[in-house]
Amino acid sequence: MFAGLSDISISQDIPVEGEITIPMRSRIREFDSSTLNESVQNTIMRDLKAVGKKFMHVLYPRKSNTLLRDWDLWGPLILCVTLALMLQRGSVDSEKDGGPQFAEVFVIVWFGAVTITLNSKLLGGNISFFQSLCVLGYCILPLTVAMLVCRLVLLAEPGPINFMVRLFVVIVMFAWSIVASTAFLADSQPPNRKALAVYPVFLFYFVISWMILTFTPQ
Amino acid sequence: MLMRKIYQKDLKRQETDSNDDIEDVSLFDAEEETTSRPKKSKIRHPVASFFHLFFRVSAIIVYLLCELFSSSFIACMVTIILLLSCDFWAVKNVTGRLMVGLRWWNHIDEDGKSHWVFESRKASPQDSKTVSEAESRIFWLGLIACPVLWVIFAFSALFSFRVKWLAVVIMGVVLQGANLYGYIRCKVGSRKDLTSMATSYLGKQFLRQTTGDDQTS
Numbered sequence: 001m002f003a004g005l006s007d008i009s010i011s012q013d014i015p016v017e018g019e020i021t022i023p024m025r026s027r028i029r030e031f032d033s034s035t036l037n038e039s040v041q042n043t044i045m046r047d048l049k050a051v052g053k054k055f056m057h058v059l060y061p062r063k064s065n066t067l068l069r070d071w072d073l074w075g076p077l078i079l080c081v082t083l084a085l086m087l088q089r090g091s092v093d094s095e096k097d098g099g100p101q102f103a104e105v106f107v108i109v110w111f112g113a114v115t116i117t118l119n120s121k122l123l124g125g126n127i128s129f130f131q132s133l134c135v136l137g138y139c140i141l142p143l144t145v146a147m148l149v150c151r152l153v154l155l156a157e158p159g160p161i162n163f164m165v166r167l168f169v170v171i172v173m174f175a176w177s178i179v180a181s182t183a184f185l186a187d188s189q190p191p192n193r194k195a196l197a198v199y200p201v202f203l204f205y206f207v208i209s210w211m212i213l214t215f216t217p218q
Numbered sequence: 219m220l221m222r223k224i225y226q227k228d229l230k231r232q233e234t235d236s237n238d239d240i241e242d243v244s245l246f247d248a249e250e251e252t253t254s255r256p257k258k259s260k261i262r263h264p265v266a267s268f269f270h271l272f273f274r275v276s277a278i279i280v281y282l283l284c285e286l287f288s289s290s291f292i293a294c295m296v297t298i299i300l301l302l303s304c305d306f307w308a309v310k311n312v313t314g315r316l317m318v319g320l321r322w323w324n325h326i327d328e329d330g331k332s333h334w335v336f337e338s339r340k341a342s343p344q345d346s347k348t349v350s351e352a353e354s355r356i357f358w359l360g361l362i363a364c365p366v367l368w369v370i371f372a373f374s375a376l377f378s379f380r381v382k383w384l385a386v387v388i389m390g391v392v393l394q395g396a397n398l399y400g401y402i403r404c405k406v407g408s409r410k411d412l413t414s415m416a417t418s419y420l421g422k423q424f425l426r427q428t429t430g431d432d433q434t435s
Contacts (some may be wrong), residue, residue, distance in 0.1 A: 016405060017340045043311050069326045077303060081296060088292065102292050119323045128332040130324065 045195075049076050052194045054134075061180035071130050076137020079144050080109045086147045108207065113137060115178060116200045120189065123197050127188040136201070139181040143185055143205065146173035149211045154217060166213060174209045260350060263316045265292035267356050270313040274364040277390065281371065281383075290384065298386050306393040309361070314401060317353040336404040355372030361401060365394040 018100050084105035117132040125132075150166045181201050189197045261267055277298050282288065284294035314320050319339030326332045368390040374381045406415055 016338050017405070018338075018407060022314070040312050047307070047311070071324075071326070072305075074303075077299075081299060085292070102295060103382055106385055128326065130332070131326065 017147070046073070047072070054138050058138050058180050061183040069131075072133035073130070073134060073137060076109075076113075076134065076140065079137060079140045080106060083140065083144050083147060086144075086151055087211060089217060090148075105211070108211075109137075109140070110206070112204045116204055118129060119200050120185065120197045123193050124190060125188045125193075125197060127185070133187065135181055135184045136204070139177045139184075139205075140208065141213060142173040142176040142180070143170075145207050146170050146209070148217075150212060150215065151217075155217075166172075170209050170213045174205055177205045181205075261352050261355065261356075262350050263313075266313045266316045267353060269308055270317065270357060271360045273301050273308060273369060274360055274394070277301040278364065278367055281390075283385070295386055299389065302386075302390055302393050306397060309397050310400070313357065314397075314404075317357045318349055318401075318405075320401055320404035322404050334403075336400065336407075338404050361398055365391060365398050368394055 050070055050072060054072075054075055084102045087105050088101060113133050113136040116136060117129055120127065120132060121129070146169050149169050153162060153165055153169075156162060178201065182198055185201065186194050186198060280298050280301065281293060284291075284298075288294060310322070314322075320337065322334065323334045324332055325335050368387060372384070372387045375381070377388050407412055
């Protein structure tokens, strides 16, 4: 009965070690010695510095390739949560305590960013999924600042001047977001498709700006 | 010399075919055994182990007990999101490195193509760099159990129509599932190795079953 099974050889343990061979071999060796054994504080500082650098790049947008290469989604997460928190109708009632609006903002931001990324990839763009999400998320920073300003302005008395100030601030920040994101995204598209790739970005930030402008606390 | 004689006398009682030399060697080796054994069962990074489990378990607890903690849906949601993000960062960057010597990340080269890199520490003879069994068990237990729970929560939220929690639950599934997948890829090496490992595991089970049947019959 066991005659056929005698040929089977089953290894007891599969060894885990081995070399990773990818084109940037020397860089991986560097990583192996430096990041696999670095202290926790180094890791935290490295990541925080990376996030801070990207915020600076958004505030002073210029064409730079190095920003795109080390993508991370922490900045977008922080901005999204901040924006969603500020867009709450501040009511103390627990029944309608702004629950749906929070999730709404979250869904709009992330779903919108994913849709734009898919669109740019379908148009033949040369950018990876997460890089695009990273750029779009970080470029929400001006609009978050606009939201902050609007909330402060709304503490004053309502009226047409109030509205004009808010409109002006939102328009300026909207333009800043568009300029910052196209500085990074437009390069990855073939030249005849740039407008096709950029207009969803325009729509995305327009929707967010609209939410900011039409916000009224109860 | 004295010790050897005493042991020899005692062992004569339970002597079998093995000679006294082997008994002596195995007895004296007991003190040196710990240096030759590669895996230890003490926890070398208690803080990392604690945080590995703390964020995941507290995210689940907050999700389950949110109605008791506070009446504000938003506070709960933000707390869970923060805990899930901290957990993702901690497990990916710190506890995987320290507890089991594995790491995974994404690397984009000059052409704009993205590579996913899975890295595992080579087994070195130095004591400080080996993996302890207890830590490894804690790590994998926490890594596997929590995404399974989040998937269960996702189904329960879907079928009981508590849709407002769905965003948080999906985020939990995605973040913890990503860590789980990354570390399994680190451990196993590549997709081909995964299938060969699965085949060998099934083969082992089959063999065990048939030999078990043969012994009982």
